[in-house]
Amino acid sequence: MSDRAEAAVRVIEGSLRKRGRLRDSHITLAHGSGGKAMRDLIEDVFVGSFDNPALAALEDQAVVALSELASHGDRLAFTTDTFVVNPLFFPGGDIGTLAVAGTVNDLAVSGAKPLFLSCGIVMEEGLPVEALRRVVASMKRTAEQAGVYIVTGDTKVVERGAADKLFINTAGIGVVPEGISISARNARPGDAVIVSGYLGDHGTAILVARNELALETQIASDCQPLNGLVETMLRACPDLHCLRDATRGGVATVLNEFAQSSGVTIRVREAALPLRQEVKGACEILGLDPLYLANEGKLVAVVPAEAAQRVLAAMRAHPAGEHAAVIGEVTGEQAGVVVLQTVFGGERIIDMLVGEQLPRIC
Incomplete structure (x- = not known):
């Protein structure tokens, strides 16, 4: 074992020896006071689960070697998101799964x-x-699945009634490999549009969890990390033009963002959309459009036409993309427009989502 690895083990072992233990059954204001109760909460619940050398030091920040970042690429990617889902637990996941994935x-x-x-x-x-x-x-489980480390954090406690049980913010950093340039501005006429699988599962699962919809077949959220799928796609085609995960606002919103940013028309075939019968039925009952339903483990890709079948095959060989489908293509007819070719042979414009179909979904 290297000196650095031995030092990391000593830090973790020392942290384990000193770690506090949380004995309370419910969160109290004392757990946000900055004192021993808060320390016990952090050490027992969070450090005990997320343990890694950067976190175990229990400093006010995580320190990461620049050489480690540079070994993966030449640009830093940085993002943040906040999760306020209701209910906290639902078929296929919970707010913690959402926050990491x-x-x-x-x-x-x-x-x-x-x-x-x-x-x-x-x-x-x-x-x-x-x-x-x-x-x-x-x-912890989702971070391990994605191969990432939770290295720093913060906790706050608010009075009863000032929040809805639990809110989570996660920020993340990653490194973009040299030569990769993916952007919503890169769609070109002739490109193919691909989705990675069944649409609307997460939005439907939330409806079921809220007891707003009774289905004989239980639908689980599609919440999952997609970095492994993206790596597979990039190996098949390093020149992917556009990628985005279709969360709030669904696939329709993502397609409109691509069309507007690239100044193109995107034409989608309704018959090609991968939808579970249960999702179709739920949308028909409630008057919802599945193109606007939230997903938490599906992405939309715009790829060069000549690479479409190669990328599709690679996606279908990965567990997160086994139901991937080509759903349309990019044209140059009109800037910023998304058109749906219906199963009846007609056409209609797919606009950006106005308002909110389902609040508090992620």
Whole structure:
């Protein structure tokens, strides 16, 4: 074992020996006071789950060697997101899964390799500690799946009624490899539009979890990190033009962002959209458009036409893209327009989402 590795092990072992233990069953204002109760909360719940050398030092910041970052590429990608989902737990995931996967995916769709995350948590007085432990366990599991480290963070406690149980902010940094240039401005006439799988699963799962919709078949959220899928796609085609994960506002919003940023028309075939029958049924009952439903583990890609089948095959060989489909193409007819070719042979414009179909989904 190297000297550096031995030093890291000593830091972690020392942290484990000194670690406080949380004995309370519910969060109180004392856990945000800056004293021993807060220290016990942080050391027991967070450090105990996320342990790594950068975090175990328990400094006010994580220190990362620039040489480690530079070994992955030549540009830094940095993002942040805040999660306020209701309910906290739903089929296929919870707010912790969302917090890690969402930030990892925002980095991945730039072509970056996600490396480190921060975690800021706002807890409401009265939150059951067991619920917090479940969320943190999900964060740990999702971070391990994505191959990232949660290296720094913060906790705050607010009075009962001042928040809705638990809010999480995660920020992340990653490194973009040399030669990769993915942007919403890169769509070109002739390009193919690909989605990575079934659409609308997350939005439907939230409806079910809120008891707003009764389905005989349970639908789980698609929440998952996508960095492995993006790496697979880049190996198949380093010249991916546009990538974005289709979260709030769904695929329709992403396509409009691409069309407007690139000054192109995007034509989508309704018959090609990958949708579960349960999602179709839910949308018909509630008058929702599945193109606007949220996803938390699906991306939209715009790729050169000559690489489309190669990229599609690579995606389908990956667990996060096994139901990937080409759903349309880019044309130069009119700047900033998305057109849906319906199953009945007609056409309609797909606008940006106005208002909110489902509040508090992520």
